[in-house]
Amino acid sequence: QSALTQPRSVSGSPGQSVTISCTGTISDVGGYNYVSWFQQHPGKAPKLMISDVSRRPSGVPNRFSGSKSGNTASLTISGLQAEDEADYYCCSYAGTYTFEVFGTGTKVTVL
């Protein structure tokens, strides 16, 4: 099972919006509504930002939103802030053999 494909990096100025894609197949992203997104700052443990494609856990700012279309899930950060600069990973359910798989990761840079 290969990792889900994410762009290596995206960037934006403060206040702008950025969208990170997470592309898989019908066997993972496209087959289930089980996609989560994690934020990881350097030297820190990952943090859950989105679950079940678009559910935002308590305490996560509402500028973070998730969606899915076909085999591609997306995380959008609206109103980009300096503290959003981090690595972001998607994760999808992939069936009863592979179970769960992460994306390749995207570095978000705030210009």
Add this chain to the structure above:
Amino acid sequence: EVQLVQSGAEVKKPGESLRISCTGSGYNFTTDWIAWVRQLPGKGLEWMGMIYPGDSDTRYSPSFQGQVTLSADKSISTAYLQWSSLKASDTAIYYCARHLAVVTFDFWGQGTPVTVSS
């Protein structure tokens, strides 16, 4: 407050065995899966597998099946990740996380760095 506290950094030689731990508190440790995630130096996250501490049921990623062993001792709310013979390529940070639901890892340990070098 839910917390997962992992054991400290390890430095080992190739061929040695190792067991690292993840101790949970602030919730019922026996009723949620614990997942393990590897992060190679400067690389992304990899899902290794998970264990249900209530009955020690396990699920392994095909990439890690046979390479590591997951176990748990529910009496002390602790999950373990172990290797019988380490390789240099096992050098990484290993995280445990509470697996609240499918791909929903809501609380994470601080990570355990493992260095394997001769």
